[in-house]
Amino acid sequence: MSPRQLAGIAVLAVVALATGFVLASQAKAQLLTPSNQVARYQALVLSVQDLEATNAASRRDVSALRDQIDALEADAAARSAKTQTLRSQVGDLRAHAGLVAVHGPGVEVDLRNGDAATSVTGSGYLITYEDVQDVVNLLFAEGAEGVAVNGRRITPLTAFSGSAGQVVIDQGSPFTSPIKIVAVGDRNRMVAALDDSAALPSIRAREVEFNLHLAFFGTPDVTLPAADSSLQTSNVSPA
């Protein structure tokens, strides 16, 4: 056997050995695991998409039904002074509960994720529901008469939740950055509060550390949509 043939056999043996190792590690790591993970993940994503579509349709139904009821009540009020008075009271209560679209002077606040590259570990560069909650609370504390987040009106029963850069408000689908918060009220007072370097400490610290983006401006007229979430209560009764 010539040296070239021996070398060829040696190379073949090394390659075969490498193949064996790869196949063995493949079998050990279970090649199907990643693809199963993907399939499971895709199934979860599809479920979320279906539920979000149902959610959007239900919100449209709720809004449409409220409009139809309002029209029926307007008809009834046209025939009775007592009903007219009641309707006026309910209209005021609905407005304060966020069930009526309103407009007026106010502010727009823009929140965006920071730079992922600045955060080696953790998710400090992401906008969280706590950030949104803090801005909304600040605006209400400064006299906002109505607030909406990405077109979703805040009500007296609004709850903020979410995880990993997702913001869930009431019974809605999650929002991710960018988040636009709009408020109607004394715009000078709200802008001054947002401008205060002592306000929103967590956001301001992450603005510096992770390039989180907070921008705001006053505007002479902004519009807030009516809430399309549920305000049902089943546990409280008048005392």
Added chain:
Amino acid sequence: MSRRRNRATGISVWLIALLVALVATIQIRSEVEVQRSLEGTDPTALAFLIDDLHRANDSLQAEATDLKSRQAQLRSGQSGAADQVLGAEADQLREVEGLVPVHGPGVVFEIDASGLTALDVQDAVNNLMTAGAEAIDINGERIVVGVPITAVSSPVTITAIGDTTRLTLVADLMTQQLRADRRVRRASYQVESDVVIRSVISEKPFVYAVPS
């Protein structure tokens, strides 16, 4: 003959090398695909999101059913139907907006701490709202979203009315977190079958907002 065998050996080597490269590529690509697809959201967070969306959709469905019933009542043409519907809605909105005293099942927290900030209290209120609280009182002040929370003095008593099963889950977590907080000397809660919240909010008329 020998040259032909050498060529066959060479081809075999290249074929095997190709196979190795192919398997390695498939493996690496599938791993990358998994990583890319899982980027941003992990499956556990998705599972929680699905749970939340199910609950949200059930609430919206219940709201739609209630609205359809009101609509049917209004369409019935019965005398006083509109007054009944409007009166019932007015009562419900006064409860939601904190304008009237209310009672119902709930939980009562007692927290003895020093240095609790308005942000701490806002977080507690939001946790209870997330658990479906329908009315909240803190140290005799009625709280709804939109009512500014300023500093609170210790001891803090938080009363929340709502579904006690959901409120208890959150109350357990909140109590654990509070007990781990150095500022907190004592934190406990009690589930009550009926608690009364007598504090109310005085509604302020809109100055800037105009209904569209």
